[in-house]
Amino acid sequence: MPSYSPITPEILSEIKGAVGSDAVIQTTEKLCEFEKDAGEDACLPELVVEATSPRQVSALLRLANRYSFPVTPRGLGTGLAGGAIPLFGGVVLSLAKMNRILSIEKDNLIAVVEPGVITLDLQNAVRRENLFYPPDPASLDTCSIGGNAATNAGGPSCVKYGTTREYVLGLEAVLPSGEIVEAGVRTRKGVVGYDLRHLLLGSEGTLGVITKLILKLIPHPQTITTLVAFFPKLTSAMDAVTAMLVRGHVPCAVEFLDDRCLEITGDLLPFEEARLAKAMLIIETDGVQRVIEEEMETIGEICMEQGAVNVVMAPDSLKRARIWEIRREVSLRIEDRFPLYLHEDVVVPIGKIADLVGCLRGFEGEYGIKIYSFGHAGDGNIHVNITAEDRKCRDRAEEGIVNLLKKVLSMGGTISGEHGIGIAKKTVPTDGALCGKHPHSKGNQTSLRSPADTEPRENI
Amino acid sequence: MPSYSPITPEILSEIKGAVGSDAVIQTTEKLCEFEKDAGEDACLPELVVEATSPRQVSALLRLANRYSFPVTPRGLGTGLAGGAIPLFGGVVLSLAKMNRILSIEKDNLIAVVEPGVITLDLQNAVRRENLFYPPDPASLDTCSIGGNAATNAGGPSCVKYGTTREYVLGLEAVLPSGEIVEAGVRTRKGVVGYDLRHLLLGSEGTLGVITKLILKLIPHPQTITTLVAFFPKLTSAMDAVTAMLVRGHVPCAVEFLDDRCLEITGDLLPFEEARLAKAMLIIETDGVQRVIEEEMETIGEICMEQGAVNVVMAPDSLKRARIWEIRREVSLRIEDRFPLYLHEDVVVPIGKIADLVGCLRGFEGEYGIKIYSFGHAGDGNIHVNITAEDRKCRDRAEEGIVNLLKKVLSMGGTISGEHGIGIAKKTVPTDGALCGKHPHSKGNQTSLRSPADTEPRENI
Numbered sequence: 019m020p021s022y023s024p025i026t027p028e029i030l031s032e033i034k035g036a037v038g039s040d041a042v043i044q045t046t047e048k049l050c051e052f053e054k055d056a057g058e059d060a061c062l063p064e065l066v067v068e069a070t071s072p073r074q075v076s077a078l079l080r081l082a083n084r085y086s087f088p089v090t091p092r093g094l095g096t097g098l099a100g101g102a103i104p105l106f107g108g109v110v111l112s113l114a115k116m117n118r119i120l121s122i123e124k125d126n127l128i129a130v131v132e133p134g135v136i137t138l139d140l141q142n143a144v145r146r147e148n149l150f151y152p153p154d155p156a157s158l159d160t161c162s163i164g165g166n167a168a169t170n171a172g173g174p175s176c177v178k179y180g181t182t183r184e185y186v187l188g189l190e191a192v193l194p195s196g197e198i199v200e201a202g203v204r205t206r207k208g209v210v211g212y213d214l215r216h217l218l219l220g221s222e223g224t225l226g227v228i229t230k231l232i233l234k235l236i237p238h239p240q241t242i243t244t245l246v247a248f249f250p251k252l253t254s255a256m257d258a259v260t261a262m263l264v265r266g267h268v269p270c271a272v273e274f275l276d277d278r279c280l281e282i283t284g285d286l287l288p289f290e291e292a293r294l295a296k297a298m299l300i301i302e303t304d305g306v307q308r309v310i311e312e313e314m315e316t317i318g319e320i321c322m323e324q325g326a327v328n329v330v331m332a333p334d335s336l337k338r339a340r341i342w343e344i345r346r347e348v349s350l351r352i353e354d355r356f357p358l359y360l361h362e363d364v365v366v367p368i369g370k371i372a373d374l375v376g377c378l379r380g381f382e383g384e385y386g387i388k389i390y391s392f393g394h395a396g397d398g399n400i401h402v403n404i405t406a407e408d409r410k411c412r413d414r415a416e417e418g419i420v421n422l423l424k425k426v427l428s429m430g431g432t433i434s435g436e437h438g439i440g441i442a443k444k445t446v447p448t449d450g451a452l453c454g455k456h457p458h459s460k461g462n463q464t465s466l467r468s469p470a471d472t473e474p475r476e477n478i
Numbered sequence: 479m480p481s482y483s484p485i486t487p488e489i490l491s492e493i494k495g496a497v498g499s500d501a502v503i504q505t506t507e508k509l510c511e512f513e514k515d516a517g518e519d520a521c522l523p524e525l526v527v528e529a530t531s532p533r534q535v536s537a538l539l540r541l542a543n544r545y546s547f548p549v550t551p552r553g554l555g556t557g558l559a560g561g562a563i564p565l566f567g568g569v570v571l572s573l574a575k576m577n578r579i580l581s582i583e584k585d586n587l588i589a590v591v592e593p594g595v596i597t598l599d600l601q602n603a604v605r606r607e608n609l610f611y612p613p614d615p616a617s618l619d620t621c622s623i624g625g626n627a628a629t630n631a632g633g634p635s636c637v638k639y640g641t642t643r644e645y646v647l648g649l650e651a652v653l654p655s656g657e658i659v660e661a662g663v664r665t666r667k668g669v670v671g672y673d674l675r676h677l678l679l680g681s682e683g684t685l686g687v688i689t690k691l692i693l694k695l696i697p698h699p700q701t702i703t704t705l706v707a708f709f710p711k712l713t714s715a716m717d718a719v720t721a722m723l724v725r726g727h728v729p730c731a732v733e734f735l736d737d738r739c740l741e742i743t744g745d746l747l748p749f750e751e752a753r754l755a756k757a758m759l760i761i762e763t764d765g766v767q768r769v770i771e772e773e774m775e776t777i778g779e780i781c782m783e784q785g786a787v788n789v790v791m792a793p794d795s796l797k798r799a800r801i802w803e804i805r806r807e808v809s810l811r812i813e814d815r816f817p818l819y820l821h822e823d824v825v826v827p828i829g830k831i832a833d834l835v836g837c838l839r840g841f842e843g844e845y846g847i848k849i850y851s852f853g854h855a856g857d858g859n860i861h862v863n864i865t866a867e868d869r870k871c872r873d874r875a876e877e878g879i880v881n882l883l884k885k886v887l888s889m890g891g892t893i894s895g896e897h898g899i900g901i902a903k904k905t906v907p908t909d910g911a912l913c914g915k916h917p918h919s920k921g922n923q924t925s926l927r928s929p930a931d932t933e934p935r936e937n938i
Contacts, residue, residue, distance in 0.1 A: 125720055125828065126827040169669065170669035171669075203892050205825045205826065205857070207854075210892050216673040220669050221672055221673075265608075267697070367586040368587065369583070394667075432670050434670045
């Protein structure tokens, strides 16, 4: 563990002088609100700075360099990988109050925002201009654009629209040195110079603190329609997904739930099949009404060809809402039912989804856990929810997770599709696969020295 | 200028030992084939190495480090910015012979290729699987995927499908140190670890030599249809483009030609308007037949609303071919007509296209040049073709270009949309705008030291 300096009274007064006393939180009761994200672990910070300007962020980081205290940037704390947890104490730098939508430029199809803006708030704001900001992490009504950018967050719509990365044209960030830089462009197209923008995106705050984002917007799709299909085997469901994509259909969501998930949520659906089926697909397409209706019929046929026992259309928003309620309820009900609940999130090549899910039962027996899997079948991003009846089983479960992740890497997959590395996956042995490296790791990156390396005592 | 070692007999024999004599070209007559790209400038290399494996690339770069001779990587030499010109002599490293399509994985919707594969060859190969690789630079029948990746090349389809960057899921590259690294993933989704992939993409060979690419493929669109619209004013044409995009239409091509271009190519079109109009738009949509036909009618109406004098549909491939012939013929005819022809390529925010093109006439008078502009109106990428009756005017013309680029940057634009920086734009003063920096420049990049910086004598 690196050696950091505690926040001494001298350092505290310097920080207050640099960022203003109003931006500093010290009371233990308030500090507790910043000790954890949406995951399991927690660690109390010594201090919280709520920034309202890049200048404050810069000033704080310059002091962090001078006095060697750790700084952990934080969006709205909805992460599941512990990236916002101040593992070494020190200062939590909250961007929550930098939450202004600075501009929506309809003619240029861009929006300029501060990092603390809630994702759904931006979606709603651009919707009023008939524009669309697609990235839709499950927590979109509580998470921040800045956090989305720091982890390249995605959601169901990734299969058609891509992750946050695809919508950040440019950004302003404060480097660990305190230097404020701009990267990227304001134009639809921008290919000149080193792509520092993408280096900062997904770096989970380890290379810099994002203080402004220039986002790409697209025209809002006219309409959206939904279909659910129930399968007697998970493999058939996955075959349907592959067939659908290969035959030229690109839905804006292709979600799956396994039999375990259906067991605990099937009662929410008005179909008997929901409880009996071994897998369910939720498929959505967006675009021109008449077209997507036709497309949905074709997709329904593909599902039946692949052995679906039933296909149900949900054209109206009410039915849509009920279907998505299931997807949301799964996590909540798992939470209620099991003392131990570990969220895992992995990606495998589309063609390998069934193989991976198929071998989960083996892990259950071996490690005394019960696994509920659901997720984004369209891009191979699977949420593996590991549970046990007793919290004492955590060590065994963690052991199982490490081996699960090894399996994923051996399939050419990656160890996170949305949640990121944070502190949760720093120690996964990746057999040298770059895709599995934690940002701090140096293997395969010897030619590119990150600020974390050049300033080893800096915890940005 | 950095001090490099010439290729001495000792170094030559070491190179031959490391990469094999068969891979080495020495005869002056053959070396001449590698002295220039598709632009104006030229510089004879001392030696050419035609690599067929990453191992050879690695061995050559290790020697380059040991003996300090420059190495200039080269794809198929179709660039216009001089990026492949061996400005300091030394070795040109040709990737032309690494031209195998290693695999097309239909189930995973990816292709794995070597950098020397011709872009059109890949498009045709995946087309046979009913898959689509969208990036379509004008030179797609002669340029290489590796070169496309090194410059993030794009073409008309960018407006809908994005540049090469969006289709490279992962890559293998040899760093200037000789180390062979992998970056990125084989999955549709991959967000963990620093994004070294995007750092290498667009770095024009200055950070490493790309030796393998894992490409994302999408289902092939069912059909494509084309429309041309003629306008009495360029501004009306651009208003039509903005209206179209803002109202939710995303064509797969939105090209414009100005009046100058129409003057010299109008005779190729069977429409009187072609010679009289001040601007022409070529608009294409792809997707389901009936839908895009309807969409085209709406787009045609939008053009008329914005003052188009005529809109002509070109549903069949024959008419399409004639229309695209114009777009291609422009450059050829300019080349024939003018002793001096400088290709410029810039990007401005969509809303500013008309402003920029509007001020080109002013540059003509001031610098004694004649400017033909055409390009990708849909994403603000304009090809500004600068000509003069006398090659002696080049200095004045270059002066004009520098001021044009300053104008572009002042509009929030970038100094290249496709051609890259190469040697052509190393010296443009960018007033600190990162988007205008040459990869070798250090401003705004002080926190990220590139191999070019850590090894100043390395010309990778």
